[in-house]
Amino acid sequence: MICSRCKEEIPAGESYDYFGQKLCEDCYMAALEPPRPCDPAAVSSATATRKQLGQRGTDGLTPIQKRIYEYIKEKGRATREELVAAFDLPRWELEKQFAVLRHCELVRATKEGNQIFLTLW
Numbered sequence: 001m002i003c004s005r006c007k008e009e010i011p012a013g014e015s016y017d018y019f020g021q022k023l024c025e026d027c028y029m030a031a032l033e034p035p036r037p038c039d040p041a042a043v044s045s046a047t048a049t050r051k052q053l054g055q056r057g058t059d060g061l062t063p064i065q066k067r068i069y070e071y072i073k074e075k076g077r078a079t080r081e082e083l084v085a086a087f088d089l090p091r092w093e094l095e096k097q098f099a100v101l102r103h104c105e106l107v108r109a110t111k112e113g114n115q116i117f118l119t120l121w
């Protein structure tokens with residue numbers, strides 16, 4: 001059996017049914033827990049954890065998250081396309097990092113005209 005998402009071979013008995021697709025365990029878990037950039041519960045738990053740890057600003061971020069934050073800080077605002085190009089990141093990776101920055105209330109998306117810019121919170 002082949003996983004419908006990652007196309008890897010799934011060992012017998014380890015496939016999961018997800019809306020009619022056969023998925024391996026990893027893809028199934030990822031499908032059940034998609035990144036949720038706008039989840040208020042995730043935001044409050046992320047900020048609460050940071051407060052508990054006494055983290056402010058970019059404390060506790062990974063190097064790439066800090067670099068994205070600094071880039072936006074320097075430019076004032078940036079589009080996703082710009083960040084993908086500047087950091088040579090796949091789009092999904094940027095979304096993942098942006099979700100964390102957003103959870104920590106450091107970076108947010110704002111719409112101007114028909115373009116979305118990422119700016120500091």
Ligand SMILES: [Zn+2]
Binds near residue numbers: 006026
């Ligand atoms: Zn898979």
